[in-house]
Amino acid sequence: MELPPEIEKYLLETMEVPLKIARLIPKSQLQKIVDSVRNAVLEWALDLESEGIVGEDMTFTKEEKQLAQSVTYNIQNYIGGSVYGSQIQQGSSHSTQSQTLNINDIEDIIENLKNCINDLGLNEKDKKLLEANISTAESQLSSPAFNKTIVRECFKTIRNILEGITASHIATEIGTKIDSILNQLF
Known part of the structure; x- marks a missing residue:
């Protein structure tokens, strides 16, 4: 994964031998993302099924579509470490944010x-x-x-x-x- 250009430039300026700079992400971390998404989709499908929305043969009846409009599903972020100084706003309008x-x-x-x-x-x-x-x-x-x-x-x-x-x-x-x-x- 490449670094932001300003950081890469700074690092290259400080190196005696210029090398390609990148962040390495272990395969296990990527697999963890895939597993988390798979589990979230499975939980969502099970929640829909418990509400009577099953989608036989990959299609949904008119009644199922109407039921699905009333189902709320919260999606969480899956962060593998600590988050410091983060600001996140979601589903808000006319809002402002400041950080000191x-x-x-x-x-x-x-x-x-x-x-x-x-x-x-x-x-x-x-x-x-x-x-x-x-x-x-x-x-x-x-x-x-x-x-x-x-x-x-x-x-x-x-x-x-x-x-x-x-x-x-x-x-x-x-x-x-x-x-x-x-x-x-x-």
């Missing part, structure tokens, strides 16, 4: 990173780069009017370092939270 940046979330991520930096298995160069970006982000956050652009770039670099060690559960969890913060900073 929670400085406490950023401070929590920074604190988590500082607590686990030695457990991430980073090489010395990446460790120093991570520490420098953490320090820069902390400095900006303590400023009366911090620069979102600087904080965003720090977190982009932090995320890129963590993506290099995605086998670590800690890095994956913090990476998810960083993605949420980056979405709020754009």
Whole structure:
């Protein structure tokens, strides 16, 4: 799965040897999507059947069509992990939505990173780069009017370092939270 162009450009600029950049999605995750959809369709068909809507030979009678109009079926999103800072609206009209940046979330991520930096298995160069970006982000956050652009770039670099060690559960969890913060900073 390709990355957004601005992230790919940034990564290519930071690499000594330019390579094709992509996110890898395990086959098991794709199978989980197919299984979830299959189960949702089966549950829906069973709900219809319990209402007397069976569709013999793939066709529905006039009565079944009328019954089907009164059946409500809620579709849920099947998310395989945590969702942070997400905003979803569905079936609403004339609505507005706003999202504010929670400085406490950023401070929590920074604190988590500082607590686990030695457990991430980073090489010395990446460790120093991570520490420098953490320090820069902390400095900006303590400023009366911090620069979102600087904080965003720090977190982009932090995320890129963590993506290099995605086998670590800690890095994956913090990476998810960083993605949420980056979405709020754009």
